[in-house]
Amino acid sequence: MNTINQDKKANNNLLFTAKEAYRTIRTNLMFSLAKKGCKTIMFTSSVQGEGKTTTASNVAFSIARSNKKVLLIDVDLRRPHVHRLVKLSNTPGLTNVLSGFNSLEEVIHKEVFKGLDVLCAGTISPNPSELVASEELAELLEKLKADYNFIILDTPPVNIVSDALTLMPYVDGVVMIARPNYTARKELQNAIGQINLVGGKILGVVANGAQIEKKYGYGRYGRYGRYGRYDRYGSYGTASSSAQEQAAPAPQEDVSEQTEKTEEEPKEEA
Ligand SMILES: Nc1ncnc2c1ncn2[C@@H]1O[C@H](COP(=O)(O)OP(=O)(O)OP(=O)(O)O)[C@@H](O)[C@H]1O
Numbered sequence: 001m002n003t004i005n006q007d008k009k010a011n012n013n014l015l016f017t018a019k020e021a022y023r024t025i026r027t028n029l030m031f032s033l034a035k036k037g038c039k040t041i042m043f044t045s046s047v048q049g050e051g052k053t054t055t056a057s058n059v060a061f062s063i064a065r066s067n068k069k070v071l072l073i074d075v076d077l078r079r080p081h082v083h084r085l086v087k088l089s090n091t092p093g094l095t096n097v098l099s100g101f102n103s104l105e106e107v108i109h110k111e112v113f114k115g116l117d118v119l120c121a122g123t124i125s126p127n128p129s130e131l132v133a134s135e136e137l138a139e140l141l142e143k144l145k146a147d148y149n150f151i152i153l154d155t156p157p158v159n160i161v162s163d164a165l166t167l168m169p170y171v172d173g174v175v176m177i178a179r180p181n182y183t184a185r186k187e188l189q190n191a192i193g194q195i196n197l198v199g200g201k202i203l204g205v206v207a208n209g210a211q212i213e214k215k216y217g218y219g220r221y222g223r224y225g226r227y228g229r230y231d232r233y234g235s236y237g238t239a240s241s242s243a244q245e246q247a248a249p250a251p252q253e254d255v256s257e258q259t260e261k262t263e264e265e266p267k268e269e270a
C-alpha cells in the first residue's frame with residue numbers, strides 16, 4: 001500500500017513527502033505491469049471524494065517526468081475534475097468525440113507538461129453510462145494505445161456508478177484510492193469485490209491523506225466507518241460540488257509544479 005500525506009498542518013515538508021509518495025506509486029506501477037507496449041491504468045475508489053482525481057493527475061505528471069509519453073483521460077463523465085487540476089477547458093473533450101462532434105486531434109491537450117497530454121471529459125452528457133459502454137470508446141482507447149507509454153484513466157467511484165467496472169476490459173490494472181478515517185472498510189471491500197468479479201487486476205491501494213508522521217500510523221486505517229452514508233452522494237450525476245467535497249481540505253496539488261526538470265527514468269521490466 002502506498003500512502004500520501006498532503007495535510008500541510010500535519011507536515012511542514014509537504015511537497016517533498018507528497019512528491020515522494022507519487023514517485024513511489026509511479027515506480028511501483030512501472031514494475032507491477034509486466035507487459036510491453038502501452039500500459040493503461042485506471043484510478044478509482046469505492047465512494048466519492050477519496051482523492052482519485054488528485055492522485056491520478058499527480059501520478060500522470062510523475063510518470064511523464066520520467067521520460068514517458070503519458071495520456072491522462074478524465075472518464076468521470078458525470079463529475080469531471082481533471083480540467084480544474086490541470087487548469088484546462090473541459091470542453092470539447094471525450095464526450096464530444098464519442099458523440100461525433102469533434103475529432104480526437106481537436107480535443108487532446110498536447111504537451112500540458114513535457115510528455116503529458118490530457119483528454120478532458122467534455123460536455124456533460126445525459127447518457128454517460130452509454131458513452132462509457134460504447135464501441136466508440138473501446139476503439140478510441142485502442143487507437144490511443146499506439147501513441148503512448150501510459151494511459152491513466154480517472155474514473156467515478158465503483159460503489160456509486162458502474163462506469164469504472166464497464167471500463168475494466170480495456171485497462172491493464174487498477175489503482176484503488178482509499179482515505180484513512182474517511183473510507184468505510186465495507187465500502188472498500190465491496191468495491192474490491194466488484195472489481196474482482198469483473199476480472200479487474202488491482203495493482204495496489206493508495207492510502208490518500210495518511211498521517212504518516214505518526215510512526216506506523218497505518219493502524220489508524222482500522223478506523224473506518226464514517227462514510228457509509230449514500231445520501232451524501234446524491235449529487236453524483238451533476239456537475240455541482242457536494243457538501244462533503246467543499247468540506248475537504250484545500251488541495252496541495254503537485255500538478256501545477258511544472259517546472260521541475262525531467263527525472264531519470266526508472267528501470268522497467270524487459
Ligand atoms: N491527500 C490529500 N490531502 C488533502 N486534500 C486532498 C488530498 N487528496 C484529495 N484532496 C482534496 O479532496 C477533495 C477530493 O479530491 P478528488 O477530487 O481528487 O477526489 P475524487 O475521489 O476524485 O472525488 P470524486 O469522487 O468527486 O471524483 C478535493 O478537494 C481535493 O483537493
Ligand SMILES: [Mg+2]
Nearest residue numbers: 052053076081
Ligand atoms: Mg474525481
